[in-house]
Amino acid sequence: MSRTRVAILISGGGSNMLALARDMVDPGHPGTACLVLSNRPDAGGLARAAELGIATAVVDHRGFADRAGFEAAMMAPLRASGAEVVCLAGFMRVLTPGFIAQWTGRMLNIHPSILPLFPGLHTHAQCLAAGMAVHGCTVHEVTPDLDAGPILGQAVVPVAADDTDETLAARVLPLEHRLYPAVLRRFLAGNRAPLALFPEG
Numbered sequence: 001m002s003r004t005r006v007a008i009l010i011s012g013g014g015s016n017m018l019a020l021a022r023d024m025v026d027p028g029h030p031g032t033a034c035l036v037l038s039n040r041p042d043a044g045g046l047a048r049a050a051e052l053g054i055a056t057a058v059v060d061h062r063g064f065a066d067r068a069g070f071e072a073a074m075m076a077p078l079r080a081s082g083a084e085v086v087c088l089a090g091f092m093r094v095l096t097p098g099f100i101a102q103w104t105g106r107m108l109n110i111h112p113s114i115l116p117l118f119p120g121l122h123t124h125a126q127c128l129a130a131g132m133a134v135h136g137c138t139v140h141e142v143t144p145d146l147d148a149g150p151i152l153g154q155a156v157v158p159v160a161a162d163d164t165d166e167t168l169a170a171r172v173l174p175l176e177h178r179l180y181p182a183v184l185r186r187f188l189a190g191n192r193a194p195l196a197l198f199p200e201g
């Protein structure tokens with residue numbers, strides 16, 4: 001069985017990238033990590049990917065006058081790696097419809113809220129401000145509308161009365177690391193039915 005070549009885009013520590021990459025070390029996984037690409041040269045995830053023997057590349061967005069130029073530069077290492085699917089994992093640049101159109105149906109993202117609630121940034125603060133009893137994360141297909149593509153999986157956690165942005169983020173992140181690998185396996189096997197995940201125990 002040929003394994004689908006998966007590129008992972010990061011901007012920082014890459015904890016979700018690491019969860020995906022570690023899961024793809026399994027030779028029975030339908031995908032294989034072919035590239036970790038960062039827009040920031042100082043992204044901690046680059047060294048973590050290299051430790052796993054995964055090819056890495058940096059395309060520093062600050063070196064380009066516009067988004068189109070930056071995205072065209074990203075396409076070079078993506079094509080060279082043979083990437084067939086792209087996973088955004090803590091990637092903090094908004095992508096243009098032109099770039100997204102080249103990956104229609106083949107690009108995933110993880111967002112730290114139960115979409116369509118709380119798109120955009122500061123999702124944990126938005127959740128606390130709304131007085132939610134639950135929070136979580138969503139893996140979705142990437143479409144030109146930010147944080148609005150078809151939902152592929154969601155994980156839910158309770159919100160505690162004394163939660164802060166930080167404590168809530170710390171409760172959600174481990175579930176992200178379970179949800180994204182589980183969804184990627186299903187997605188690569190052709191299963192796009194949304195997966196629901198709950199805290200263990």
Ligand code: GRF
Nearest residue numbers: 013014015016089090110112
């Ligand atoms: C996480 O909250 C994730 O949901 C969002 O970016 C944050 C950092 O992700 N996409 P990572 O630790 O860099 O994977």
